[in-house]
Amino acid sequence: MIAPVTIGLLLFTVGPMLTSLWLSFTDYDVVSSPRFVGGANYHYLLTADPSFWVSVKVTALYALGSVPLGLFAALAVAMLLNLDIPFRGAFRTLYYLPTLLPATVSGVLWAWIFQPTDGALNRLLAEAGVHGPAWTQSPSWALPALILMSVWGYGGAMVIFLAGLQESPRFLHEAAALDGAGTWRRFWIVTWPALTPTVFFNLTMGLIGAMKAFDQAFAFGQSNGAGVGGPARATLFYVLNLYTKAFEHFHMGLASAMAWLLFAVIGAITFLNFRLSKRWVYDEATA
């Protein structure tokens, strides 16, 4: 039973990974044979490529903005949907629905909403007497637009929070209430500690997802006329940059080097996240 799984893993995961590691040290344009160039790809990326550090910065800012915002929105909505309200099931479905929409579709949809002159958002702002920015065309506003857009996809994290909230021991809530704890106090001393493993899971997955963000930015750039990663590289996410190098310009060596650098960074951040989690994640087994 193990053999087919192992063969699959070796052939379709480990094999391509090792191949891409080898390719990261080559000049390879797909149509010619790879040529070994040592560390030239890594050297170019880290010291001369004008898009590499920009895409690192864009991705880091996106992660810093979208992950906390998304977690906050998901937790807030999950807490509301955990209340005993009429049509609770229908609301849960409705709030989860946007997650089912392909990211490219929501990218196009939001590009319309953010359209500077005729978009819904700026029209709404104009009604309130505010001159909205050129969201899709301004290098200063395009990334905030994408961060706002990302919050829409909180449905997955919301469902996990909802499950976490339902795991929160009812007897502890009752005991705290009997001791005179108010709503906020009960949240901080009972709900939050019980939720920390869920928060940790959503945070880890959210950070990894943010570092691999691609499809929404790809669709957003293509449909707003600023070009992929535009305007002026303001939405050039790391993986979008990697994709462009690989499949637009066929620099497979550079793209493979970028993939390995990303792998190393994600590994390091996840490791750090796990180490730090010991300080704030409640573990019933060790508590």
Added chain:
Amino acid sequence: MRRAFLFLTLLLVGCSRERPVDPLGRHTVIWLYPIDVGSQPMTEELVKQFERENSDVHIDVRAVPGSQYQTKLKTLVAAGEPPDVFVCGDVFFAYLKPFLSDLTDLAKRDGKEIDLADFYPAVQKAMTPDGRIYFMPQWFNVSLLYYNRRLFDTAHEPYPTASWTWNDYAAAAKRLTKGGVWGSTVTTGWWGEWLTLVHGAGGDLFDPAITHSTLDTPQAIQGLTFYRDTIREGFAPPPGEGPPTGFASDQVAMDYGGHVGLWATYRQIPSLDWEIEALPKGPSGRRGGEISLNALGIAKASPEREAAWRFLKFMSSKESVRAHVDRGYVAIRRSVAAERRDMGKAPRNRAAVERALESAEPIPSSKDFVEIALDLVQPEIDRMLTENVPPEEAAKAATKAADAFLKATSGGAR
């Protein structure tokens, strides 16, 4: 023994470059076709007509979305299964050249039939890079100045002429900008405008050998400054603030550097009263516009070179060019242009196209041109337009990025 014979036969067939004929005895030519909803009916009709006239050839049209065309084509080439016929002749020619069949021998053999002299001289020049023929064109794109006659009439402005300079254009655009009307417009994310202006000022993106960028020369900076000033002096809206449909909105008086491919679109807007002129001359005396061809080439590895060549000849024939003209494309053959079959439609100033062609400049012949222009230079230009970065600074940053790329790629990084 029989098994061994069968195995050997299969092996020989497998190794052969010949593609077996289909059950109807026809040679199959695979054409990787970029989907274009507007011209698809015309293309299908042309393919049917070719097959009627060449009953021993079947064109297997493999349609691919335009945005994925290059990726699909390069992947097929990499897999050792290139299509027999594919689109080239444009900015990707330099990249595709190693995989293209040199058609010079066939063109010489069928010289009378293809009648090269019937193509405009600028087209002939563009279709014979390094003096050889690698593709046959169907239509061409050349940069033009589009103008809105209604807006010019309302403002009592004389129409643009062939003798216009940048100063005439800027002065007219300023006067036309009033009451919600913009004198001109800029397009971010595309090299078509800034490179044209850099040429017009006497500059260029690269040195002739394409070893380094020359975008930081005084001439090139002059071109970029003029581009930036279209916004700073108030006659073009900042990116994102003008009408979303640009010139087609009927609120923009001129579009600098628009291509002939726009004709079909503008003709579909009955209220838009538009005309064309060759681009104004820059301080160097150059108009600076570019020319690119939409052409078909044959894969070097194609087992159906002869049948594919017949298809290419047909697609560049007068008959095909007439069908293209009826569809809104500009005639690539002078004889078809002389028939004036679409003269009832705008634009009427066809002499402007010939003027634009006379001075049109081909795109630099580098397989990295698109990457350098769009990924390395364009963001700096866009920053200049949207964030008030001085042209000198934008040019310096773009040059540095392009030079670093050229140096790194010549040193092996890819």
